[in-house]
Amino acid sequence: MIINGVEIEDTFAEAFGMKVSRLIITALEPAWAKRAAAAVSGFATSVIACGVEAAMECEIDPAHTPDGRPGVSVLFFSVSTKELEKQLPRRIGQCVLTCPSTALFSGMDGERQIGLGGKIRYFGDGYQLSKVINGRRFWRIPVMDGEFLCEDTTAVCPAVGGGNFLIIARDQRTCLHACDAAAEAIDPIAGVIAPFFGSATRSGSKVGSKYKMLSASTNEAFCPSLRTVVRSELCEGDGAVLEVVIDGLNADLVRQAMRIGIEAVCRLGTAGGIRKITAGNYGGKLGQYHFRLHEVLA
């Protein structure tokens, strides 16, 4: 398949079943809500070492937030409910509770609930109060700028993580611009995040390593500097490769984001330095979801 001169390799992206929770952070001013979102989704690029993959999903108009203040929605993906239950209170305790004027709400419904404010509340040292409003329990924790309002629990739902595509370009700058175009195109899609900053990572990995203590290591087949010394997937003239990683609430959303992202990159075309689009997989043995690029773009 060729789009605007760019070859789309006949391969597939291998993605995994994950667990997701959506949180809504509100604040007195939009900037503070965004700061809290940036903090809480920091160091959350990959479940391999961060525990969760997280990013801001979208800004929310005050008319649509629970407390009528400016807000942002943040999606958290993890490999298990247990891991989410471990990660969320830590991140909220250090990044949202600490951020002035913020309040925190669950942003999705689901049967499975995990603790949120129920764990943070102890910071109140006995002065915390709970309030049940419309069947939902909130904790009011006294802090130095007033009260931190935090929902008691949040829902956890099944999701899909690890959708991806690789951009092979003639040089690093071209590849970066292509990622910017992909990120801009994917950003408006609700229910989807690209957990790496700028949507892309340069350290695409393969499973395992020559070193026993590592579970993942550099994907040498896509390293331009090793093209001539390893079994490379790159051709002469391929100067840089970046991987756009996508997590979504379901497979359809991931598929949609992959399609829109790839189309945005392909619009740059060969004239813009884009040489090829491919995808990362592990031979199809690890992930439950296989997104074939040709089907995604059909």
Add this chain to the structure above:
Amino acid sequence: MSGIELTLRHPYLGILDASSLLPERLLSLPTAAIEQIEVHAGGQKTALGHFFSVSAIECESLVIQGPVMNSCRWGAEMSSGRLIVECDVGNEVGLGLRGGTIEIRGNAGSHLGSGMRHGSITVSGNAGDYVGAPCLGQRRGMRGGIITIGGNVGQRAGDCMRRGTIVVHGDAGDYLAARMIAGTIAVCGRVGKNAGALMRRGTVWAPQLQPASIVSGFSAGQRVQIPHLALWYRWLASIDTRFSHWAHAETYAQRWLGDAAVQGLGEFLSPVAA
């Protein structure tokens, strides 16, 4: 499925215990069988048909036409369905309510919603003392659900209240929220004396609150921003149009915290301008 209407045949001066007359039970029975149900009245068991005429209606509810001021315990331990009382009603309506809705289109006696756990009770008129208080002989008051009173309530509303919500559109009598453990009470009108006596936790929201109404174990009033009021106002506006003007109100309030004689985490909130 249709509903049932019970119409009082003639005024009855004794006390009639209506705890056995629940919508979930009566609506599944034929009219003749309902008339044979025995109720306790004046210390005796008497067939229901002696007091009430029974007729089928289209509305899927149990409707009571009275007056039934001398009857008590309507909707006691009710778990589902809808009970409509089209007149004044006696004491202990909704005692230990577990679910469903009770609408009283008149006044209610004392101990309304005592010990209730879920469901809702709406009174268009006034209610007596001990609204949402414990059932007689018990220590904990209402544990969930919502009671809405269109008029005034008597003394000790919310006594020992554990959870749930009481909304009073009129005035509240003395000892409002006394011994309250948790939950929320809204009083749109005036509040009587000794409010919050031995209150441990919970919230009383009262726009017309005067500091003199609160017992001395509360802190001095302090103007603070209470974030959860935004949610509270929106929820109130969504369930009762009389609160619609509060939907986007500021979340600043004068706050009194107490009663220091006990746990001291109860609060009285009176909204103020930003």
